[in-house]
Amino acid sequence: MPHSQSAQQQNRSSDLCPSHNLKGFDVASAVARGEFVLSLSTMLGCDYIFVSHKGPHELLQLKCADKTIRELLDLLDTSPHQSMIVGADEITNGQLTFTRYDYAWENRQVAKVSVTSITNADQIDFMQMMFDCSTSC
Numbered sequence: 001m002p003h004s005q006s007a008q009q010q011n012r013s014s015d016l017c018p019s020h021n022l023k024g025f026d027v028a029s030a031v032a033r034g035e036f037v038l039s040l041s042t043m044l045g046c047d048y049i050f051v052s053h054k055g056p057h058e059l060l061q062l063k064c065a066d067k068t069i070r071e072l073l074d075l076l077d078t079s080p081h082q083s084m085i086v087g088a089d090e091i092t093n094g095q096l097t098f099t100r101y102d103y104a105w106e107n108r109q110v111a112k113v114s115v116t117s118i119t120n121a122d123q124i125d126f127m128q129m130m131f132d133c134s135t136s137c
Contacts, residue, residue, distance in 0.1 A: 027071040030059055039134035040076065047078045048130045052088045052096075060087050060099075066110040069103055073110075076137055080105040086118075088131055098127040 030036045036059075037052040049072055051060065059068045073080050080103075087099035098118040104111045118124055 027059060027068060027075055030057070038072070038076065038137040039131070040078075040137050041130045041134035043130065045082055047076075047083045048134065049076060049078065049083055049085050050088050050131050050134050051085065052090065054090045056089075060101075062113065062115050065101055065113040065115065066103070069101060069110045069113065080110070086127060086131075088127075096128065096131065098124060098131075 027036065031038060035053060035057060039050045039052065041048045041050070051072070053060070058064060069085055072078075072085060073083060085101040085103075087101065089097045089099065091097055100116045100118060101113060102116065103113045106112075118127055
């Protein structure tokens with residue numbers, strides 16, 4: 001998905017997420033434990049999948065992001081070509097910080113994940129509006 005903004009960006013390394021393969025440590029169980037709240041907002045054919053959480057979470061770290069994104073797409077039955085994954089991290093004062101998880105879809109797999117903190121005021125306002133209009137999944 002194309003993007004242009006002034007933000008911090010990290011490119012995915014080849015690290016693996018060893019604990020991500022443990023039984024019960026996946027997106028669905030994180031939702032069941034109340035660690036994640038998933039919501040969806042659609043605009044102009046793009047599904048914005050919001051993953052709400054408090055503080056850092058192992059499943060959203062770059063080394064685990066490919067498998068987490070795949071699980072989100074499968075769990076919500078959304079198109080990988082028309083979905084954007086956005087982390088909504090609630091900080092101590094109740095405000096949200098947004099992080100975009102960009103990826104390529106190659107050979108039916110999530111690849112080339114990059115993590116971008118949303119720092120531009122207009123983009124923060126847009127993400128807040130999309131988040132406020134999203135429906136819980």
